[in-house]
Amino acid sequence: MKIALLGYGKMGKTIEQIALKRGHEIVIKASIENPNYNIKDADIAIDFSMPNAAVGNITNCFNNGVPVISGTTGWLDDFDKVTDLCKEKQGAFIYASNFSLGVNIFFELNKTLAKMMSNLDQYNISMEEVHHTQKLDEPSGTAISLANDIISEHNTYGKWALNTPETDTIPIVAKRIPEVPGTHVVTYNSTVDAITIEHKAHNREGFALGAVVAAEWLLGKTGVFTMKDVLNIG
Numbered sequence: 001m002k003i004a005l006l007g008y009g010k011m012g013k014t015i016e017q018i019a020l021k022r023g024h025e026i027v028i029k030a031s032i033e034n035p036n037y038n039i040k041d042a043d044i045a046i047d048f049s050m051p052n053a054a055v056g057n058i059t060n061c062f063n064n065g066v067p068v069i070s071g072t073t074g075w076l077d078d079f080d081k082v083t084d085l086c087k088e089k090q091g092a093f094i095y096a097s098n099f100s101l102g103v104n105i106f107f108e109l110n111k112t113l114a115k116m117m118s119n120l121d122q123y124n125i126s127m128e129e130v131h132h133t134q135k136l137d138e139p140s141g142t143a144i145s146l147a148n149d150i151i152s153e154h155n156t157y158g159k160w161a162l163n164t165p166e167t168d169t170i171p172i173v174a175k176r177i178p179e180v181p182g183t184h185v186v187t188y189n190s191t192v193d194a195i196t197i198e199h200k201a202h203n204r205e206g207f208a209l210g211a212v213v214a215a216e217w218l219l220g221k222t223g224v225f226t227m228k229d230v231l232n233i234g
């Protein structure tokens with residue numbers, strides 16, 4: 001595949017290495033320093049850019065008939081607008097807050113645990129995410145996905161918030177520590193014990209491999225898909 005990398009930072013560069021190893025060609029490396037390109041040169045685009053750039057990048061792909069994978073977080077207020085445009089233009093799109101196989105398994109584990117804990121009001125939930133200090137958004141997209149899945153499965157919680165321990169709210173603590181690729185922890189605490197599930201990325205390769213696998217899967221399809229469709233888990 002001829003791949004356009006929309007965003008050539010930490011993730012774009014890791015995706016490049018994995019895509020080349022899998023026999024693909026990188027035809028566009030767009031960044032703030034390199035904003036001029038013709039998206040039609042690519043078979044598919046992989047957007048790992050910035051919260052304020054993602055919607056423009058994705059829209060440009062739809063307008064030019066190029067399928068697009070987006071891993072950029074922090075733009076989800078516009079998610080419905082973007083998926084509506086995809087359908088209108090008969091485009092192809094996958095967004096995932098986290099493309100790694102491990103986190104997608106963790107998402108399923110989190111939903112199952114939330115269902116099991118749903119009527120046990122002696123347990124209070126909390127969530128923590130830890131990332132490197134360059135991260136622009138908080139909480140992380142992955143933490144938001146985890147929280148939304150808990151809200152769907154658990155009777156008590158109707159919303160999430162940063163650092164707010166209220167009865168119907170999932171409190172999320174976001175920590176920023178140099179070099180941490182991404183750690184997510186969900187804890188149910190009672191007066192007698194605690195149950196914790198954790199996913200810890202050792203590096204960015206899992207995210208990057210998942211994005212390339214998603215691009216390989218999406219090519220030739222039309223519609224809005226998720227990593228559940230790609231990985232066939234859950």
Ligand SMILES: NC(=O)C1=CN([C@@H]2O[C@H](COP(=O)(O)OP(=O)(O)OC[C@H]3O[C@@H](n4cnc5c(N)ncnc54)[C@H](O)[C@@H]3O)[C@@H](O)[C@H]2O)C=CC1
Pocket residue numbers: 006007008009010011012030031032033048049050051053057070071072073074096097098099100134207
């Ligand atoms: N879904 C997932 O699995 C993962 C998502 N992410 C997300 O991916 C995004 C990128 O992460 P990093 O690579 O660590 O950030 P980074 O800051 O290292 O790189 C961002 C890149 O985007 C470029 N950029 C900014 N505006 C642009 C525009 N209009 N068009 C094209 N490129 C533009 C910058 O010049 C830079 O090259 C973040 O939103 C992060 O949260 C990161 C890791 C995994």
Ligand SMILES: O=C(O)C1=N[C@H](C(=O)O)C[C@H](O)C1
Pocket residue numbers: 073097098131135139140141142143181182183
């Ligand atoms: O910015 C990052 O680095 C990451 N962002 C994603 C998120 O916001 O969840 C995924 C991963 O945790 C790394």
